[in-house]
Amino acid sequence: MLMKPLTVVVVAYNRRGFLLSALRSVANQSFKDYEVIVAKNFHDLDIDDFVKKHGFREIFIDTKRYGEQIAAAVEETKGDIIAFLEDDDEFERDKLYWIGQIFNKYNAVSFFHDARKYINDKGELIQPSNPKYRQIILSLEKITPHKDIIINPNNLSHIRYLLHYYGAVSTVSLMSIRAECIKSKIKDLKDIEISVEASIPTIAGECGLLYHTSRRLTRYRIHNHNTSIPFNEINKLRRLFYNLRRAINDHELIIKNTSKNNYLKLIVKLQELEAKYILSTSKYKNLFNDILIKPYEVYELCKLEKGYVDKYYEIYKLLYCIIAKLIHLAYAF
Numbered sequence: 001m002l003m004k005p006l007t008v009v010v011v012a013y014n015r016r017g018f019l020l021s022a023l024r025s026v027a028n029q030s031f032k033d034y035e036v037i038v039a040k041n042f043h044d045l046d047i048d049d050f051v052k053k054h055g056f057r058e059i060f061i062d063t064k065r066y067g068e069q070i071a072a073a074v075e076e077t078k079g080d081i082i083a084f085l086e087d088d089d090e091f092e093r094d095k096l097y098w099i100g101q102i103f104n105k106y107n108a109v110s111f112f113h114d115a116r117k118y119i120n121d122k123g124e125l126i127q128p129s130n131p132k133y134r135q136i137i138l139s140l141e142k143i144t145p146h147k148d149i150i151i152n153p154n155n156l157s158h159i160r161y162l163l164h165y166y167g168a169v170s171t172v173s174l175m176s177i178r179a180e181c182i183k184s185k186i187k188d189l190k191d192i193e194i195s196v197e198a199s200i201p202t203i204a205g206e207c208g209l210l211y212h213t214s215r216r217l218t219r220y221r222i223h224n225h226n227t228s229i230p231f232n233e234i235n236k237l238r239r240l241f242y243n244l245r246r247a248i249n250d251h252e253l254i255i256k257n258t259s260k261n262n263y264l265k266l267i268v269k270l271q272e273l274e275a276k277y278i279l280s281t282s283k284y285k286n287l288f289n290d291i292l293i294k295p296y297e298v299y300e301l302c303k304l305e306k307g308y309v310d311k312y313y314e315i316y317k318l319l320y321c322i323i324a325k326l327i328h329l330a331y332a333f
Contacts (some may be wrong), residue, residue, distance in 0.1 A: 004077045005033045005034050005035055005078065005080075005081075006033065006035075006080075006081045006083060006096055006099060006100060007024065007035050007036070007037060007077040007079035007081070007082045007095065007179070007315055008026050008033065008034060008035070008036045008037070008041070008082075008083045008084075008085060008091075009037050009039065009070065009073040009074065009076060009082055009083070009085070009086075010022060010023065010026065010036065010037070010038045010039070010073075010085045010087065011039045011040070011066075011069045011073060011075065011086065011087065012038070012039070012040040012041075012071060012086075012087035013040070013041050013045065013066075013069060013133065014030075014041065014042065014043075015087055015088070016040075016042060016044050016047060016087070017088075018039075018088040018121075018221060018223075019044075019047055019087045020046060020050060021055070021060035021119075021123055022046055022085055022086070022087050022088065022089060022090055023036075023038070023047070023050055023051070023054075024090075024095055025058075025085075025086075025091040025093075025219070026048075026091055026092035027054050027193065028093055028098075028099050028222055029091065029093060029094075029095065029096045029097070030094050031094070031096040031097040032272045033098055033100075034079065034096055035045075035056075035057065035077070035078060035079060035261060035263070036054070036055075036057065037056070037057050037058075037059065038051055038057070038058045038059070038061075038073075038077050038295050039058075039059050039061050039069055039070075039073040040058070040060065040061075040087075041062040041063075041071055048065070049104075050053065051262075053088075054132070056220065057076065059072060059076060060071060061073075063291050064193075065193050066192065066193065066194050066195075066196045067190050067191060067192030067193065067196055067199065067232050067250075068190050069197050069308060070084070070189060071186050071189045071190045072181075074179070074182055074183060074186060074189070075186065077179055078173070078235055079179060080103075080180075081099060081100070081103050081112075081176055081177070081178060081179060082176060082177055082178075082179050082182060083095070083096065083099055083112075083175075083176040083177070083241065084172045084173060084175050084200070085172075085173050085218075086172050086245050088223065089173035089218060089219060089220055089221055090119070090123070090218070090219040090221070091218060092216070092217045092218065092219065094217065095114070095217040095218065097110050097116070098213065098215060098217055102213070103176075103178070103302070104210055106150070106211060107210070107253060107292075108208045108209050109150070109207070109208055109209045109210070109211045110177060110178045110181050110204040110205075110207040110208030110209065110210070111169075111175065111176070111177050111178075111200075111201055111204030111205070111209075111210040111211065112175070112176040112177075112213070113118060113168055113174050113175055113201070113210065113211065113212045113217055114174050114212070114213050114215070114216070114217040114218055114253045115144055115146070115174075115177075115212075115214050115215060115216045115218075115310065116140075116144075116171070116173075116212065116216055116217075116218045116219070116220040117176060117215070117216045117218070117220065117222055118133065118137055118221075119158055119220070119221050120133075120222060120223065121221065121223040121224075123209065123219075123221075124135050124244055125189045125219075126222065129139075132315035133222055136222060137222075140167060141166035142167075143164070143165055143166055143170075144165060144168065145165045145167070145168050145214065146214050146215055147214050148211075148213045148215075149161075149210065149211075149212050150209050150210070150211050150246075150251065151210040153204075153205030153210065153262050153263055153264045154261045154262065155263075156215055156243055156263055156289075158262075159263040159264070159266055159267070160307040161307075162264075162267055163266065163267065163304055163305070163307045164269060164307060165292070166267050166270065166271075167202045168210070168212040169201035169210065169212075170197055171197055171218075171220065171268060172197045172200065173218050173220065174217075174218050174220075175197070175200050175202070176330055177200055177204050178204070178207060178208070180207075181204055181206065181207035181208070182203055182204075184207075185203045185206070188203070188254075188257045189203070190207070190227070192250050192253065192254070193229055193246050193247075193249065193250055193256065194237045194243055194246045194247055195247045195250035195251060195271075197211070198247075198250065198251060198267075198268050198271060199250070199254050200252055200257055201264060201267075202254050202262065202264045202265060203270060205258075205262045206259060206262055207266040207275070215235045215292075221306065223298050227259070229242075235300045239316040241278075241279060241287075241288075242281060242311070243277060244275040244279055245279065245291065247271070247272075247276075248275050248291055251268050251269070251271060251272035251275070252258055252272065253301060255268055255272075256301050257270060265303060269300070269304060270304040270305065272300070272302040272312065273293065273297055273300060274301065276291055276292065276293040276297065277293050277298070277301060277325065278331060279291065279292065279293075280292040280293045280309065280330055280332065281329060281332040282332075283310070291295075293329070294324065296324050298322055298326055298329070299322055302318055302321035302322045302325065303318060303327070306318055306321060307322060
């Protein structure tokens with residue numbers, strides 16, 4: 001059975017510089033049976049004219065809570081499948097075509113995730129060898145699978161794979177989900193302050209399988225206003241640490257609202273503990289005394305980093321990780 005039209009949800013909050021490029025990439029899709037919901041908290045003549053000209057729907061929502069922004073748009077959708085696009089990224093021309101192909105082929109799949117190309121603030125493709133971006137791209141490529149895979153969130157061996165390649169469940173612009181799945185958890189989504197990218201795949205894991213493709217169907221923009229990429233300027237580091245603090249609260253909520261056999265919560269736990277560890281070893285640790293990582297959490301962090309979910313092998317690697325992190329923490333204090 002063919003699904004109803006796809007819906008693309010585009011969210012922008014206090015940022016308009018790249019939004020027209022994002023919307024143009026949606027308007028230029030080879031697949032035509034889709035609707036677009038644009039959720040933003042500002043008016044802009046050029047953007048508003050573009051939205052109206054292309055028959056996109058617009059909703060105005062003025063909240064800093066990212067989960068509420070996404071939820072407000074999701075509640076307005078009519079399609080069976082919802083694809084997400086952040087205001088600073090872009091879709092490749094065939095992105096919606098491939099989303100439709102996968103969801104029509106695999107009825108048990110509730111979540112689709114693709115790989116990415118990299119662009120700069122001018123929209124130009126970035127070569128991985130570019131020294132300015134090389135380390136960022138290498139770190140993202142290292143955690144991203146370079147093959148098509150289907151993940152069962154109830155299978156611990158699959159989760160062990162994801163603990164290494166958790167890039168298969170990261171970045172909102174790479175995500176699509178069955179509408180009935182996310183709408184059933186809309187209340188939980190509204191409680192999320194910042195970590196929508198952790199919430200969406202975990203919600204999808206409540207409904208079915210996750211599909212990741214190695215096709216690079218999204219252009220991911222690297223620029224100085226990325227909230228998730230730590231450039232070296234001091235104000236951006238402070239913003240990163242503040243966002244990590246907000247994310248920890250979100251991660252605890254996501255884990256609390258996830259069913260027992262949905263092991264994607266282990267990925268969320270890994271992200272939570274990594275955030276605590278980063279804050280605990282930063283020069284700003286005194287600002288986060290209430291959430292600094294504890295010794296037993298260092299053990300849990302190392303166990304998850306090494307993929308030791310329910311099996312203990314190569315124990316020396318686990319011990320080395322624990323000792324190294326504890327020494328790092330001791331010097332930080």
